[in-house]
Amino acid sequence: MRKIAIPTYNGKLWPHFGKAPQVTFITVDDNGNITGKELLDAPEHAHGAMVKFILEHGASEVLCGGLGMGAVNLLHQVGIELHAGAPAIDIDEVVKQYLDGTIQYGDSSCHHDGCAH
Template sequence: MKIAIPYENGMVFQHFGHTAEFKFYEVENGQVTASEVVSTNGQGHGALVGFLAQHNANVVFCGGIGPGAQNALAQAGIQLFGGISGPADAAVADYLAGKLRFDPNAHCDHHDHGEGHHCGEHHCGGHSCGQ
């Protein structure tokens, strides 16, 4: 299994589509066997799922993620765990120990709001505020 995490300074970067790097973790028999940080080379929202598929990611842990990226990950067969924050290595350790806390409804609808909106600021009941 290969886990991918949007990554910045050891932490889970909170905006999937704007991440400059992913940290990839190779996992075998419930243990991390290797990890590496890889630059996205400026690829944004649309290209990131292809980038993850090229790197053979099976699972993505992230903070905020838009519905388009969620759908693209699902179509690519990549499992998503959203709403995760804190140290990336700790998230992987928690996942492998069966105690990862994530939000299955985590998403970022910032595209529907004006400037100044930040992911996680609103409580819209799981739908876009603009509807």
């Protein structure tokens, strides 16, 4: 079993990791089948808050759009596998593409465009 955390808003992947209003947690079994899906409100934006939140909810992977080097470093320090540069599309579709290996990754740096910054 593994748990994937996806920064979310309004049913879609949110393009800026640390400022996401919500996080969708997807649980996947050893055969790649989705066994659970949970949507939670994200913590207030603060240095390290999102990484701590994701750790507290047992995620071992993050699938996201853009994020800064501070978040990248923190995720690596705590052993969370990072898949950045994912498209800001419907959560179910991005998870399907990720699990079947067809996802098209783009720029994973954060430019603060499209994230209400």
